[in-house]
Amino acid sequence: MAMMEHHRWSDLPEECWELIFFRLGHHSHFESLSLVCKRFLSITNRIRNTFTILDPTILVHGTLSPFFTRFRNITSISLVQFPGDLNSCLLQIAVSGLEIENLDLSNNHSLPVDGLSLLGENMMRSLRVLNCSHMGILSDKELTVIADSMPFLEELDISHPRDLLDFSHTFYLPSLDPKETRVSDVGIERLASRVTNLRKINISGHQFVTDKSIISISSNCIHLTEIKLLYCSLITHSGLHFLVNNCANLNSLSVEGNQFSHSVFPSQYLFSSSAKLLSSLHMYNLIVSDEFLFSIANAGFPLKKLTLSYCSKFTFSGLSFLLRTHHSLEYFSLISVMFLDDALMVELSKHLSCLITLKLNSCYNLTNWSLYILAKNCPFLENIDMQGAKVGKGCFEANFKKNPRIKALDLARNVDLSDECLIRLALIFPGVEKVDVSSCPRITEKGVLGLLNNCGEIRELNISDCKGVTSIGMGPVLEKLEVIRALRSEMDDVGLFMIGVRCRGLVSLNVKGCVEVTGKGLVEVSRKCLRLKEINVDRCSRVSRESVDWIVFSRPSLRKIIAPSESFVTPNQRKLFLRHGCFIG
Numbered sequence: 001m002a003m004m005e006h007h008r009w010s011d012l013p014e015e016c017w018e019l020i021f022f023r024l025g026h027h028s029h030f031e032s033l034s035l036v037c038k039r040f041l042s043i044t045n046r047i048r049n050t051f052t053i054l055d056p057t058i059l060v061h062g063t064l065s066p067f068f069t070r071f072r073n074i075t076s077i078s079l080v081q082f083p084g085d086l087n088s089c090l091l092q093i094a095v096s097g098l099e100i101e102n103l104d105l106s107n108n109h110s111l112p113v114d115g116l117s118l119l120g121e122n123m124m125r126s127l128r129v130l131n132c133s134h135m136g137i138l139s140d141k142e143l144t145v146i147a148d149s150m151p152f153l154e155e156l157d158i159s160h161p162r163d164l165l166d167f168s169h170t171f172y173l174p175s176l177d178p179k180e181t182r183v184s185d186v187g188i189e190r191l192a193s194r195v196t197n198l199r200k201i202n203i204s205g206h207q208f209v210t211d212k213s214i215i216s217i218s219s220n221c222i223h224l225t226e227i228k229l230l231y232c233s234l235i236t237h238s239g240l241h242f243l244v245n246n247c248a249n250l251n252s253l254s255v256e257g258n259q260f261s262h263s264v265f266p267s268q269y270l271f272s273s274s275a276k277l278l279s280s281l282h283m284y285n286l287i288v289s290d291e292f293l294f295s296i297a298n299a300g301f302p303l304k305k306l307t308l309s310y311c312s313k314f315t316f317s318g319l320s321f322l323l324r325t326h327h328s329l330e331y332f333s334l335i336s337v338m339f340l341d342d343a344l345m346v347e348l349s350k351h352l353s354c355l356i357t358l359k360l361n362s363c364y365n366l367t368n369w370s371l372y373i374l375a376k377n378c379p380f381l382e383n384i385d386m387q388g389a390k391v392g393k394g395c396f397e398a399n400f401k402k403n404p405r406i407k408a409l410d411l412a413r414n415v416d417l418s419d420e421c422l423i424r425l426a427l428i429f430p431g432v433e434k435v436d437v438s439s440c441p442r443i444t445e446k447g448v449l450g451l452l453n454n455c456g457e458i459r460e461l462n463i464s465d466c467k468g469v470t471s472i473g474m475g476p477v478l479e480k481l482e483v484i485r486a487l488r489s490e491m492d493d494v495g496l497f498m499i500g501v502r503c504r505g506l507v508s509l510n511v512k513g514c515v516e517v518t519g520k521g522l523v524e525v526s527r528k529c530l531r532l533k534e535i536n537v538d539r540c541s542r543v544s545r546e547s548v549d550w551i552v553f554s555r556p557s558l559r560k561i562i563a564p565s566e567s568f569v570t571p572n573q574r575k576l577f578l579r580h581g582c583f584i585g
Helices: 002-010 014-022 027-034 038-047 065-070 086-094 113-122 140-149 185-194 211-220 237-246 290-299 316-324 342-349 368-377 419-428 445-454 493-502 519-528 545-554 571-579
Strands: 050-052 076-078 102-104 129-131 155-157 200-202 226-229 252-256 280-284 305-309 331-335 357-359 383-385 408-410 434-436 460-462 483-485 508-510 534-536 560-562
Touching: 065 086, 086 113, 113 140, 140 185, 185 211, 211 237, 237 252, 290 316, 316 342, 342 368, 368 383, 368 419, 419 445, 445 460, 493 519, 519 534, 519 545, 545 560
Parallel strands: 050 076, 076 102, 102 129, 129 155, 155 200, 200 226, 226 252, 252 280, 280 305, 305 331, 331 357, 357 383, 383 408, 408 434, 434 460, 460 483, 483 508, 508 534, 534 560
Antiparallel strands: none
16 A cells, blocks of 8 residues: 555656746755655756855855756855955856746845946846845946846835944944945936836935936836835935836835925925825825815826835824725834824724725834734735734723734734733634734733644744843744744743743744853754754853854754854864854854
8 A cells, every 4th residue: 555655646747846946935845855865866857947046165176056056946046245346146056047027136235337337248138126225335336337238127225224424333444435325316327228028126225316317217128116215315306206207007106205304395296196006105204285185186196005104294184084994004114103092093993894905004103903903804914014003902802803814913012012912812812823922122022822732733933132031931832933033032941942842843042132041052952953044143141152062063954053142163163063064253
């Protein structure tokens, strides 16, 4: 019978195996499958399409070609915060023969123009998405290279360059001309004139970009659907007016109001807009009048996503009128709206019948009642974010109705949240998968235990900065819990032992700053959590080097450890650990 079963499985077409493997989600699950047999190794090599390079020592004899030969269908490569020779990596990718579609170079010191240029020329037809956000140095020179070598880009992120005027940055170079360290209208105009297929662009954080850039993008990039303009202090109302009236395909606009800090956003600019496809509107730090909200409502935009973050002057009247005309909202974010209370939230909830995600951060007058009413009145609601509210105060209905649809609950910084309230919420939301109660000082082991015992679907738990939590408590095995963040909590070795006993499927553990954690506790976790891939023990001074050695060599699933300090291991030890598949940071 066993032979017959084996024969039946061996005859399964590879296309079926691929579908099965794809259902596993992240490619990290392919590792154990690749060890089963050569056939599974071949299939997992073929279907892997993403590749992340974390450390220069991953280079085998100075070249990446063995990896590119093995994984021939790689379409996405990440070189985020790469500490080695970025130019060498780009040159090797450029001649790899791969057809890269997505390249992430964010959080690096600078862009090497030689490697970038060759890669763009060799992959001109395939490369569609480029992320160069949070660069140390980004100027018109690099934008010119991108414009000339990557004319078919569709998505570009050059947002939030690091401030070179801050002398505390280690990458500050006083010999550089200021023009060599910033993006201006010259670079943006060159980009817009060459990369005319752009659909999404993020230029947030560029302080020297003016309306000229917006006009150039609007005039040349006729397929533009999304633009983000946060912290662009020289862009004015006129630039935005031109943008929304000349981009017929625009469906997502994000704008920040430092540049409009002393004037009300003019309602006629969107009221007369020809951007009839606008479905996502995200506004930050704007002076927004009720008249402006009325104009959005009357413009007939098919809004699905709306953000009003730290915006002022509008009232409940304007907000409710807008919601009454847009029952189809699926994402709604109200950050720091001081007038909002439980009674007003009850009224607004009547117009949010299609809502899936709701963010109410720093709405200080919202209590338990708002949370309960939203879950009751919004039948499709899955994600609730009420950081910094007053959850823990107020009441629930005596005969509460369960809502198993809620999947994510973020209650960080709710100082009134108690164990009893958390347990009640666990009973109301039994299907929750992600819970964040970080910086809730009244939460103890009792509340965490009640939460976990009543929410069997939970996958991620954040109890960081909860000084009353030393352990998750003893209870049933939590088959699905994969991520625990307990930074700066009072977690100790007993707590880690409990995690090992209950969380056999744990993938990521972060106990940064937990001074009671020792190597003994970490060893116990690694013994029992056979899928463990990431551990962060930064500033855990009682963790010994011997315990880390033992974990690396005995837990083959481990891929990354953040050590207690930078001097914890030597460069040679890092190389040794990396040869065993684990990066030590």
